[in-house]
Amino acid sequence: xxxxxxxxxxxxxxxxxxxxxxxxxxxxxxxxxxxxxxxxxxxxxxxxxxxxxxxxxxxxxxxxxxxxxxxxxxxxxxxxxxxxxxxxxxxxxxxxxxxxxxxxx
Amino acid sequence: xxxxxxxxxxxxxxxxxxxxxxxxxxxxxxxxxxxxxxxxxxxxxxxxxxxxxxxxxxxxxxxxxxxxxxxxxxxxxxxxxxxxxxxxxxxxxxxxxxxxxxxxx
Numbered sequence: 001x002x003x004x005x006x007x008x009x010x011x012x013x014x015x016x017x018x019x020x021x022x023x024x025x026x027x028x029x030x031x032x033x034x035x036x037x038x039x040x041x042x043x044x045x046x047x048x049x050x051x052x053x054x055x056x057x058x059x060x061x062x063x064x065x066x067x068x069x070x071x072x073x074x075x076x077x078x079x080x081x082x083x084x085x086x087x088x089x090x091x092x093x094x095x096x097x098x099x100x101x102x103x104x105x
Numbered sequence: 106x107x108x109x110x111x112x113x114x115x116x117x118x119x120x121x122x123x124x125x126x127x128x129x130x131x132x133x134x135x136x137x138x139x140x141x142x143x144x145x146x147x148x149x150x151x152x153x154x155x156x157x158x159x160x161x162x163x164x165x166x167x168x169x170x171x172x173x174x175x176x177x178x179x180x181x182x183x184x185x186x187x188x189x190x191x192x193x194x195x196x197x198x199x200x201x202x203x204x205x206x207x208x209x210x
Contacts, residue, residue, distance in 0.1 A: 001140075007147050008147070009147065009149065019148075022148075022171070022172075025171060026167055026171060029167070029170060029171065031163060031166075031167055033152050033153045033154055033163060034150060034151070034152050034153075034163075034167070035106075035151040035152065035153060035192060036150070036151045036192075037148060037149070037150050037151075038148065038149040038150075039146065039147070039148055040146075040147040040148070040149070041144065041145075041146070041147060042112050042113075042114065042144070042145040042146060042147035043124075043127075043142060043143065043144055043145070044114065044142070044143040044145070045139060045141070045142050045143075046139070046140040046141045046142075047138050047139050047140065048138045048139075048140060049138055058136060058138060058139075061136075062131055062134070062136055062139070065134060066127070066130060066131060066134065067127075087140060087141075
């Protein structure tokens with residue numbers, strides 16, 4: 001079992017109006033020390049895989065297909081092996097959500 | 106000069122419907138190996154500060170006030186000292202954006 005941490009940000013060449021808007025808000029709070037802000041998405045994914053290589057390949061496929069718009073965004077990720085206990089702690093929440101919305105899966 | 110990387114996620118007790126929706130989409134792409142997905146925000150902030158302690162204090166204040174909804178979200182951050190060259194590379198984009206929208210600042 002692995003925990004994948006995926007960071008999706010705009011490519012360097014793509015301007016980031018949301019980041020710029022946040023920068024301006026921060027400066028209006030008198031934090032002139034802030035020079036720039038870039039905003040991105042952050043995913044924590046628990047994935048069952050035989051080994052790290054399989055986990056990496058699947059995370060890259062999932063990121064390319066769904067998590068990042070590869071025309072405008074780029075991503076990097078980290079993989080950590082986790083125990084099933086650690087995974088279960090997170091699973092408990094997922095089960096609660098499934099009960100509430102009558103998950104068919 | 107420091108680069109702060111700030112990761113904002115829902116608190117463990119808060120359900121994450123977006124993450125759950127992404128999990129279902131991923132499984133519909135036949136990646137049954139994915140057990141759970143949590144979605145968060147990721148910020149890269151360049152901040153001018155005399156030392157790491159000052160930078161930390163300001164980033165925490167900014168995160169508490171603006172970046173995270175501290176009732177439902179939690180955050181962690183990393184600080185990296187960067188050279189002004191590295192900062193300038195990112196600044197060039199910011200300048201382009203300011204020219205376009207006639208930044209009064």
